[in-house]
Amino acid sequence: MSRSEPILKVENITKSFGSAEILKGVGLELPKGAIKILIGPSGGGKSTLLQCLNCLVTPDSGTIWFNGGVVNIQKSKELYAFRQQVGMIFQDFNLFDHLTALDNIIIALCKVKKMSKQQARERAMTELDQVGLGDKGHLYPAELSGGQKQRVAIARALAMDPKVLLLDEPTSALDPELVGEVVAVIRSLAHKGMTMIMATHQISLIRNLADEILFMKDGLIAERGTPDELLGKGCGTLSQGFCDKLNEIAGEES
Protein backbone atom coordinates (compact mmCIF):
# COMPACT_ATOMS: atom_id res chain seq x y z
CA MET A 1 0.00 0.00 0.00
CA SER A 2 1.42 3.37 -0.96
CA ARG A 3 1.60 6.15 1.60
CA SER A 4 -1.01 8.28 -0.05
CA GLU A 5 -3.58 5.51 -0.39
CA PRO A 6 -6.39 6.10 2.09
CA ILE A 7 -7.07 3.63 4.89
CA LEU A 8 -10.78 4.20 4.58
CA LYS A 9 -12.56 5.56 1.55
CA VAL A 10 -16.25 5.72 0.69
CA GLU A 11 -17.92 6.80 -2.50
CA ASN A 12 -21.41 7.85 -3.28
CA ILE A 13 -23.06 6.66 -0.08
CA THR A 14 -26.84 7.05 -0.07
CA LYS A 15 -29.32 6.23 2.64
CA SER A 16 -33.04 6.79 3.02
CA PHE A 17 -35.28 6.13 5.98
CA GLY A 18 -38.70 5.59 4.54
CA SER A 19 -39.27 8.38 2.06
CA ALA A 20 -36.73 10.71 3.68
CA GLU A 21 -33.41 10.79 1.84
CA ILE A 22 -30.86 11.32 4.59
CA LEU A 23 -27.60 10.82 2.65
CA LYS A 24 -27.64 11.87 -0.98
CA GLY A 25 -24.35 10.56 -2.30
CA VAL A 26 -21.47 11.27 0.08
CA GLY A 27 -17.83 10.44 -0.57
CA LEU A 28 -14.70 10.92 1.52
CA GLU A 29 -11.18 9.62 2.01
CA LEU A 30 -9.19 9.11 5.17
CA PRO A 31 -5.43 8.86 4.57
CA LYS A 32 -3.32 7.39 7.37
CA GLY A 33 -3.00 9.82 10.25
CA ALA A 34 -5.59 12.23 8.90
CA ILE A 35 -8.13 13.91 11.13
CA LYS A 36 -11.34 14.99 9.46
CA ILE A 37 -14.04 16.83 11.31
CA LEU A 38 -17.71 16.78 10.43
CA ILE A 39 -19.72 19.82 11.38
CA GLY A 40 -23.10 21.14 10.38
CA PRO A 41 -26.64 21.58 11.61
CA SER A 42 -28.39 18.86 13.59
CA GLY A 43 -30.26 16.47 11.33
CA GLY A 44 -27.80 17.02 8.49
CA GLY A 45 -26.84 13.35 8.43
CA LYS A 46 -23.53 13.29 10.32
CA SER A 47 -24.44 10.39 12.60
CA THR A 48 -25.98 8.44 9.75
CA LEU A 49 -22.84 8.91 7.66
CA LEU A 50 -20.55 7.78 10.49
CA GLN A 51 -22.70 4.71 11.10
CA CYS A 52 -22.66 3.94 7.38
CA LEU A 53 -18.86 3.98 7.49
CA ASN A 54 -18.81 0.82 9.63
CA CYS A 55 -22.20 -0.39 8.41
CA LEU A 56 -24.06 -0.10 11.70
CA VAL A 57 -26.48 1.48 9.26
CA THR A 58 -26.45 -0.36 5.94
CA PRO A 59 -26.09 2.12 3.08
CA ASP A 60 -28.63 1.81 0.26
CA SER A 61 -25.84 2.21 -2.27
CA GLY A 62 -22.19 3.21 -2.42
CA THR A 63 -18.82 1.56 -2.01
CA ILE A 64 -16.54 1.23 1.00
CA TRP A 65 -12.80 0.63 0.60
CA PHE A 66 -10.69 -0.41 3.56
CA ASN A 67 -6.94 -0.85 3.40
CA GLY A 68 -7.06 -0.82 -0.37
CA GLY A 69 -9.82 -3.41 -0.88
CA VAL A 70 -13.56 -3.12 -1.32
CA VAL A 71 -15.50 -4.28 1.74
CA ASN A 72 -18.15 -6.79 0.78
CA ILE A 73 -20.79 -5.91 3.34
CA GLN A 74 -23.07 -8.72 2.24
CA LYS A 75 -20.61 -11.22 3.74
CA SER A 76 -21.14 -11.11 7.49
CA LYS A 77 -17.70 -12.58 8.22
CA GLU A 78 -15.98 -9.87 6.23
CA LEU A 79 -18.19 -7.24 7.82
CA TYR A 80 -17.36 -8.38 11.38
CA ALA A 81 -13.64 -8.44 10.57
CA PHE A 82 -13.92 -4.94 9.09
CA ARG A 83 -15.75 -3.55 12.13
CA GLN A 84 -13.06 -4.92 14.45
CA GLN A 85 -10.56 -2.64 12.77
CA VAL A 86 -12.76 0.45 12.83
CA GLY A 87 -13.33 1.82 16.32
CA MET A 88 -16.41 3.84 17.12
CA ILE A 89 -17.11 6.32 19.90
CA PHE A 90 -20.73 7.27 20.47
CA GLN A 91 -22.30 10.36 21.92
CA ASP A 92 -23.92 8.36 24.74
CA PHE A 93 -20.94 6.02 25.31
CA ASN A 94 -22.74 2.70 24.70
CA LEU A 95 -20.85 0.90 27.42
CA PHE A 96 -22.33 -2.46 28.41
CA ASP A 97 -24.36 -1.57 31.49
CA HIS A 98 -24.04 -4.98 33.14
CA LEU A 99 -20.25 -5.07 33.12
CA THR A 100 -17.55 -3.19 35.02
CA ALA A 101 -15.28 -0.81 33.15
CA LEU A 102 -12.57 -3.46 33.02
CA ASP A 103 -14.95 -6.22 31.89
CA ASN A 104 -16.33 -3.96 29.16
CA ILE A 105 -12.89 -4.07 27.60
CA ILE A 106 -12.08 -7.68 28.50
CA ILE A 107 -15.23 -9.08 26.92
CA ALA A 108 -14.50 -7.44 23.59
CA LEU A 109 -10.93 -8.77 23.59
CA CYS A 110 -11.97 -12.28 24.65
CA LYS A 111 -14.99 -12.71 22.40
CA VAL A 112 -13.96 -10.80 19.31
CA LYS A 113 -10.17 -11.09 19.37
CA LYS A 114 -10.26 -14.51 21.07
CA MET A 115 -7.59 -13.42 23.53
CA SER A 116 -7.01 -15.37 26.71
CA LYS A 117 -8.61 -13.91 29.82
CA GLN A 118 -5.21 -13.14 31.34
CA GLN A 119 -3.88 -11.36 28.25
CA ALA A 120 -7.14 -9.47 27.87
CA ARG A 121 -7.01 -8.31 31.47
CA GLU A 122 -3.48 -6.99 31.10
CA ARG A 123 -4.32 -5.18 27.88
CA ALA A 124 -7.48 -3.72 29.39
CA MET A 125 -5.55 -2.43 32.39
CA THR A 126 -3.01 -0.79 30.10
CA GLU A 127 -5.73 0.96 28.13
CA LEU A 128 -7.54 2.13 31.26
CA ASP A 129 -4.24 3.51 32.58
CA GLN A 130 -3.76 5.36 29.31
CA VAL A 131 -7.02 7.26 29.78
CA GLY A 132 -6.27 7.88 33.45
CA LEU A 133 -8.77 5.40 34.88
CA GLY A 134 -6.44 2.67 36.10
CA ASP A 135 -8.09 2.78 39.53
CA LYS A 136 -11.70 2.73 38.26
CA GLY A 137 -11.74 -0.64 36.51
CA HIS A 138 -13.97 -2.30 39.11
CA LEU A 139 -16.76 0.27 38.77
CA TYR A 140 -19.94 -0.22 36.75
CA PRO A 141 -21.08 2.36 34.17
CA ALA A 142 -23.79 3.59 36.56
CA GLU A 143 -21.04 4.44 39.05
CA LEU A 144 -18.96 6.52 36.62
CA SER A 145 -19.33 10.14 35.54
CA GLY A 146 -20.10 10.92 31.91
CA GLY A 147 -16.52 11.91 31.24
CA GLN A 148 -15.23 8.71 32.82
CA LYS A 149 -17.70 6.62 30.82
CA GLN A 150 -16.54 8.19 27.58
CA ARG A 151 -12.92 7.59 28.50
CA VAL A 152 -13.70 3.92 29.20
CA ALA A 153 -15.43 3.75 25.81
CA ILE A 154 -12.31 5.18 24.17
CA ALA A 155 -10.10 2.71 26.03
CA ARG A 156 -12.38 -0.13 24.91
CA ALA A 157 -12.19 0.96 21.29
CA LEU A 158 -8.40 1.39 21.41
CA ALA A 159 -7.87 -2.04 22.95
CA MET A 160 -9.08 -3.51 19.67
CA ASP A 161 -6.13 -1.85 17.85
CA PRO A 162 -8.34 -0.02 15.35
CA LYS A 163 -6.81 1.47 12.21
CA VAL A 164 -9.45 4.22 12.16
CA LEU A 165 -11.57 5.81 14.85
CA LEU A 166 -15.06 7.17 14.16
CA LEU A 167 -16.26 9.61 16.80
CA ASP A 168 -19.84 10.83 16.91
CA GLU A 169 -20.07 13.95 19.07
CA PRO A 170 -17.98 12.41 21.84
CA THR A 171 -18.39 15.39 24.17
CA SER A 172 -21.96 16.46 23.44
CA ALA A 173 -23.62 14.46 26.22
CA LEU A 174 -21.17 15.68 28.86
CA ASP A 175 -21.59 18.34 31.50
CA PRO A 176 -19.40 21.32 30.56
CA GLU A 177 -16.92 20.71 33.36
CA LEU A 178 -16.31 17.16 32.12
CA VAL A 179 -15.64 18.04 28.49
CA GLY A 180 -12.00 18.89 29.12
CA GLU A 181 -10.90 15.43 30.28
CA VAL A 182 -12.33 13.79 27.14
CA VAL A 183 -10.93 16.48 24.84
CA ALA A 184 -7.50 15.88 26.39
CA VAL A 185 -7.69 12.16 25.60
CA ILE A 186 -8.74 12.83 22.01
CA ARG A 187 -5.92 15.32 21.58
CA SER A 188 -3.37 12.84 22.82
CA LEU A 189 -4.70 10.30 20.30
CA ALA A 190 -4.26 12.88 17.57
CA HIS A 191 -0.67 13.46 18.64
CA LYS A 192 -0.01 9.75 18.47
CA GLY A 193 -1.12 9.80 14.84
CA MET A 194 -4.48 8.04 15.12
CA THR A 195 -6.58 8.31 11.96
CA MET A 196 -9.91 9.82 12.91
CA ILE A 197 -13.16 11.18 11.58
CA MET A 198 -15.20 13.01 14.16
CA ALA A 199 -18.51 14.79 14.25
CA THR A 200 -18.27 17.48 16.90
CA HIS A 201 -19.50 20.88 17.99
CA GLN A 202 -16.51 21.35 20.25
CA ILE A 203 -14.94 24.49 18.85
CA SER A 204 -11.50 23.78 20.36
CA LEU A 205 -11.35 20.42 18.58
CA ILE A 206 -12.52 21.82 15.26
CA ARG A 207 -9.92 24.58 14.96
CA ASN A 208 -6.91 22.84 16.38
CA LEU A 209 -7.19 19.25 15.25
CA ALA A 210 -8.82 19.21 11.84
CA ASP A 211 -6.76 18.53 8.74
CA GLU A 212 -9.97 19.00 6.86
CA ILE A 213 -13.41 20.23 7.84
CA LEU A 214 -16.45 18.70 6.15
CA PHE A 215 -19.59 20.78 6.50
CA MET A 216 -22.65 18.56 6.14
CA LYS A 217 -26.07 19.83 5.35
CA ASP A 218 -29.18 18.07 4.05
CA GLY A 219 -27.36 14.83 3.34
CA LEU A 220 -24.51 16.31 1.36
CA ILE A 221 -21.07 17.68 2.07
CA ALA A 222 -21.71 21.32 1.36
CA GLU A 223 -18.18 22.57 2.03
CA ARG A 224 -14.81 21.01 2.58
CA GLY A 225 -11.41 22.50 3.25
CA THR A 226 -8.70 23.13 5.83
CA PRO A 227 -9.60 25.19 8.90
CA ASP A 228 -7.62 28.10 7.41
CA GLU A 229 -9.57 27.96 4.18
CA LEU A 230 -12.98 27.72 5.79
CA LEU A 231 -12.57 29.58 9.06
CA GLY A 232 -10.16 32.38 8.10
CA LYS A 233 -11.27 35.92 8.86
CA GLY A 234 -14.08 37.04 6.59
CA CYS A 235 -14.25 34.01 4.31
CA GLY A 236 -18.01 34.10 4.59
CA THR A 237 -18.32 30.33 4.42
CA LEU A 238 -21.12 28.24 5.90
CA SER A 239 -18.54 26.71 8.21
CA GLN A 240 -17.45 30.08 9.50
CA GLY A 241 -21.02 31.18 10.17
CA PHE A 242 -21.62 27.93 12.00
CA CYS A 243 -18.48 28.23 14.12
CA ASP A 244 -19.26 31.87 14.95
CA LYS A 245 -22.57 30.68 16.35
CA LEU A 246 -20.83 27.96 18.36
CA ASN A 247 -18.47 30.63 19.70
CA GLU A 248 -21.35 32.84 20.71
CA ILE A 249 -22.99 29.98 22.58
CA ALA A 250 -19.69 29.08 24.24
CA GLY A 251 -19.25 32.73 25.17
CA GLU A 252 -22.67 32.93 26.75
CA GLU A 253 -22.00 29.80 28.79
CA SER A 254 -18.71 30.93 30.26
Next chain:
Amino acid sequence: MDDMAFFRELVTGLNRGLLMSVMLIIPSALGGLIIGIVAGALRAFGNSLVIRIGDGYAALFRGTPLVVQLFVLYFGLPNVGIYLTPYWAAVTGFMLCSGAYQSEYVRGALLSIKRNQYLGAQALGFTRLQTIFWVIIPQAMRRALPGCGNEIIYLIKYSSLAYIVTFMELTGEGKTIATEYFRFTEVFLVIGFYYLILVSVAKIILRKTEKALEVPGFGSV
Protein backbone atom coordinates in the same frame (compact mmCIF):
# COMPACT_ATOMS: atom_id res chain seq x y z
CA MET B 1 -57.35 -39.40 71.92
CA ASP B 2 -59.34 -38.62 68.82
CA ASP B 3 -57.26 -35.42 68.45
CA MET B 4 -54.00 -37.33 68.54
CA ALA B 5 -55.11 -39.66 65.74
CA PHE B 6 -56.35 -36.72 63.72
CA PHE B 7 -53.17 -34.73 64.00
CA ARG B 8 -50.96 -37.74 63.34
CA GLU B 9 -52.89 -38.55 60.18
CA LEU B 10 -52.97 -34.89 59.18
CA VAL B 11 -49.21 -34.42 59.47
CA THR B 12 -48.39 -37.72 57.72
CA GLY B 13 -50.87 -36.98 54.95
CA LEU B 14 -49.75 -33.40 54.46
CA ASN B 15 -46.07 -34.31 54.48
CA ARG B 16 -46.75 -36.89 51.78
CA GLY B 17 -48.72 -34.27 49.88
CA LEU B 18 -45.97 -31.72 50.36
CA LEU B 19 -43.47 -34.06 48.70
CA MET B 20 -45.87 -34.58 45.80
CA SER B 21 -46.40 -30.82 45.49
CA VAL B 22 -42.66 -30.23 45.36
CA MET B 23 -42.40 -32.91 42.67
CA LEU B 24 -45.04 -31.01 40.70
CA ILE B 25 -43.69 -27.54 41.27
CA ILE B 26 -40.01 -28.01 40.43
CA PRO B 27 -40.40 -29.51 36.94
CA SER B 28 -43.33 -27.22 36.18
CA ALA B 29 -41.38 -24.13 37.19
CA LEU B 30 -38.29 -25.15 35.22
CA GLY B 31 -40.31 -26.27 32.19
CA GLY B 32 -42.39 -23.10 32.32
CA LEU B 33 -39.26 -21.00 32.49
CA ILE B 34 -37.70 -22.76 29.51
CA ILE B 35 -40.89 -22.47 27.47
CA GLY B 36 -41.15 -18.84 28.54
CA ILE B 37 -37.59 -18.05 27.47
CA VAL B 38 -37.99 -19.72 24.08
CA ALA B 39 -41.47 -18.31 23.43
CA GLY B 40 -40.47 -14.87 24.74
CA ALA B 41 -37.39 -14.74 22.50
CA LEU B 42 -39.41 -15.84 19.48
CA ARG B 43 -42.11 -13.28 20.24
CA ALA B 44 -39.47 -10.55 20.56
CA PHE B 45 -37.27 -11.39 17.57
CA GLY B 46 -39.18 -13.80 15.33
CA ASN B 47 -40.61 -13.08 11.91
CA SER B 48 -44.23 -12.02 11.75
CA LEU B 49 -45.59 -15.57 11.47
CA VAL B 50 -43.58 -16.78 14.46
CA ILE B 51 -44.65 -13.73 16.44
CA ARG B 52 -48.29 -14.40 15.59
CA ILE B 53 -48.02 -18.03 16.73
CA GLY B 54 -46.25 -16.99 19.94
CA ASP B 55 -48.79 -14.29 20.69
CA GLY B 56 -51.60 -16.78 20.03
CA TYR B 57 -50.10 -19.25 22.48
CA ALA B 58 -49.74 -16.61 25.19
CA ALA B 59 -53.24 -15.25 24.58
CA LEU B 60 -54.79 -18.73 24.75
CA PHE B 61 -53.11 -19.82 27.97
CA ARG B 62 -53.42 -16.46 29.71
CA GLY B 63 -56.97 -16.01 28.54
CA THR B 64 -58.51 -19.26 29.75
CA PRO B 65 -58.80 -20.53 33.33
CA LEU B 66 -56.15 -23.03 34.36
CA VAL B 67 -58.92 -25.35 35.56
CA VAL B 68 -60.27 -25.55 32.03
CA GLN B 69 -56.78 -26.26 30.64
CA LEU B 70 -56.30 -29.09 33.14
CA PHE B 71 -59.72 -30.57 32.31
CA VAL B 72 -58.94 -30.56 28.61
CA LEU B 73 -55.56 -32.21 29.18
CA TYR B 74 -56.86 -34.91 31.48
CA PHE B 75 -60.45 -35.55 30.41
CA GLY B 76 -60.41 -34.17 26.88
CA LEU B 77 -57.27 -35.61 25.33
CA PRO B 78 -58.28 -39.27 25.78
CA ASN B 79 -60.99 -38.53 23.18
CA VAL B 80 -58.22 -38.14 20.62
CA GLY B 81 -56.30 -41.12 21.92
CA ILE B 82 -53.82 -39.28 24.18
CA TYR B 83 -53.79 -40.52 27.76
CA LEU B 84 -51.87 -38.57 30.38
CA THR B 85 -51.41 -39.74 33.94
CA PRO B 86 -52.75 -37.29 36.54
CA TYR B 87 -49.18 -36.26 37.30
CA TRP B 88 -48.25 -35.54 33.70
CA ALA B 89 -51.55 -33.85 32.95
CA ALA B 90 -50.91 -31.48 35.86
CA VAL B 91 -47.24 -30.85 35.00
CA THR B 92 -48.07 -30.24 31.33
CA GLY B 93 -50.84 -27.82 32.20
CA PHE B 94 -48.71 -25.93 34.69
CA MET B 95 -45.76 -25.73 32.30
CA LEU B 96 -47.85 -24.41 29.43
CA CYS B 97 -49.72 -21.92 31.58
CA SER B 98 -46.64 -20.73 33.43
CA GLY B 99 -44.67 -20.58 30.15
CA ALA B 100 -47.28 -18.23 28.69
CA TYR B 101 -46.84 -15.79 31.57
CA GLN B 102 -43.06 -16.19 31.65
CA SER B 103 -42.90 -15.41 27.94
CA GLU B 104 -44.49 -12.02 28.66
CA TYR B 105 -41.75 -11.11 31.13
CA VAL B 106 -38.99 -12.44 28.90
CA ARG B 107 -40.32 -10.65 25.83
CA GLY B 108 -40.69 -7.38 27.73
CA ALA B 109 -37.17 -7.67 29.13
CA LEU B 110 -35.63 -8.42 25.73
CA LEU B 111 -37.41 -5.49 24.14
CA SER B 112 -36.36 -3.17 26.96
CA ILE B 113 -32.65 -3.51 26.16
CA LYS B 114 -31.60 -0.21 24.69
CA ARG B 115 -30.52 -0.04 21.06
CA ASN B 116 -27.23 1.51 22.07
CA GLN B 117 -26.21 -1.76 23.67
CA TYR B 118 -26.55 -3.53 20.30
CA LEU B 119 -24.71 -0.72 18.55
CA GLY B 120 -21.86 -0.78 21.05
CA ALA B 121 -21.35 -4.50 20.54
CA GLN B 122 -21.73 -4.42 16.76
CA ALA B 123 -19.22 -1.58 16.46
CA LEU B 124 -16.63 -3.69 18.28
CA GLY B 125 -17.10 -6.53 15.80
CA PHE B 126 -19.39 -8.80 17.84
CA THR B 127 -21.40 -11.17 15.68
CA ARG B 128 -25.16 -11.17 16.04
CA LEU B 129 -25.06 -14.34 18.10
CA GLN B 130 -22.27 -13.02 20.34
CA THR B 131 -24.23 -9.83 20.90
CA ILE B 132 -27.32 -11.76 21.94
CA PHE B 133 -25.37 -14.16 24.11
CA TRP B 134 -22.98 -11.82 25.88
CA VAL B 135 -24.88 -8.54 25.98
CA ILE B 136 -28.61 -8.94 25.45
CA ILE B 137 -29.29 -12.09 27.46
CA PRO B 138 -27.26 -11.14 30.55
CA GLN B 139 -29.07 -7.81 30.69
CA ALA B 140 -32.53 -9.15 29.87
CA MET B 141 -32.13 -11.89 32.48
CA ARG B 142 -31.68 -9.30 35.19
CA ARG B 143 -34.66 -7.30 33.95
CA ALA B 144 -36.92 -10.37 33.74
CA LEU B 145 -35.95 -11.93 37.04
CA PRO B 146 -38.42 -10.15 39.36
CA GLY B 147 -41.39 -10.91 37.08
CA CYS B 148 -40.34 -14.50 36.46
CA GLY B 149 -39.82 -15.02 40.18
CA ASN B 150 -43.30 -13.72 40.90
CA GLU B 151 -44.74 -16.14 38.38
CA ILE B 152 -43.03 -19.05 40.13
CA ILE B 153 -44.61 -17.96 43.39
CA TYR B 154 -48.02 -17.95 41.73
CA LEU B 155 -47.25 -21.39 40.33
CA ILE B 156 -46.59 -22.73 43.81
CA LYS B 157 -50.06 -21.65 44.83
CA TYR B 158 -51.96 -22.72 41.73
CA SER B 159 -50.25 -26.13 41.85
CA SER B 160 -53.05 -26.88 44.34
CA LEU B 161 -55.35 -27.28 41.33
CA ALA B 162 -53.67 -30.61 40.53
CA TYR B 163 -56.17 -32.34 42.79
CA ILE B 164 -58.80 -31.55 40.18
CA VAL B 165 -57.20 -34.12 37.88
CA THR B 166 -57.06 -36.52 40.86
CA PHE B 167 -53.39 -36.00 41.62
CA MET B 168 -52.92 -36.23 45.37
CA GLU B 169 -50.73 -33.33 46.37
CA LEU B 170 -50.87 -31.10 49.42
CA THR B 171 -54.39 -29.75 48.94
CA GLY B 172 -55.80 -33.12 47.82
CA GLU B 173 -54.40 -34.96 50.83
CA GLY B 174 -55.67 -32.28 53.16
CA LYS B 175 -59.12 -32.29 51.63
CA THR B 176 -59.43 -36.06 52.11
CA ILE B 177 -58.52 -35.82 55.79
CA ALA B 178 -60.77 -32.82 56.31
CA THR B 179 -63.73 -34.70 54.88
CA GLU B 180 -62.93 -37.81 56.88
CA TYR B 181 -62.81 -35.93 60.20
CA PHE B 182 -65.12 -33.10 59.17
CA ARG B 183 -62.58 -30.57 60.46
CA PHE B 184 -62.21 -28.18 57.54
CA THR B 185 -61.06 -25.02 59.31
CA GLU B 186 -58.09 -26.58 61.10
CA VAL B 187 -57.01 -28.61 58.08
CA PHE B 188 -57.09 -25.72 55.66
CA LEU B 189 -55.29 -23.42 58.08
CA VAL B 190 -52.50 -25.95 58.31
CA ILE B 191 -52.46 -26.36 54.51
CA GLY B 192 -52.16 -22.60 54.20
CA PHE B 193 -49.22 -22.67 56.56
CA TYR B 194 -47.51 -25.35 54.42
CA TYR B 195 -47.89 -23.17 51.31
CA LEU B 196 -46.58 -20.19 53.22
CA ILE B 197 -43.43 -22.17 53.96
CA LEU B 198 -43.06 -23.24 50.33
CA VAL B 199 -43.45 -19.69 49.12
CA SER B 200 -41.02 -18.37 51.72
CA VAL B 201 -38.39 -20.86 50.65
CA ALA B 202 -38.91 -19.87 47.00
CA LYS B 203 -38.63 -16.19 47.93
CA ILE B 204 -35.36 -16.75 49.74
CA ILE B 205 -33.91 -18.56 46.72
CA LEU B 206 -35.12 -15.82 44.39
CA ARG B 207 -33.70 -13.08 46.56
CA LYS B 208 -30.34 -14.86 46.73
CA THR B 209 -30.34 -15.17 42.93
CA GLU B 210 -31.18 -11.51 42.50
CA LYS B 211 -28.43 -10.56 44.94
CA ALA B 212 -25.91 -12.70 43.10
CA LEU B 213 -26.76 -11.05 39.78
CA GLU B 214 -27.07 -7.55 41.17
CA VAL B 215 -25.36 -4.78 39.24
CA PRO B 216 -25.43 -1.10 40.27
CA GLY B 217 -27.98 0.89 38.31
CA PHE B 218 -29.56 -2.27 36.95
CA GLY B 219 -32.54 -4.47 37.63
CA SER B 220 -34.18 -1.91 39.85
CA VAL B 221 -36.42 -0.99 36.93
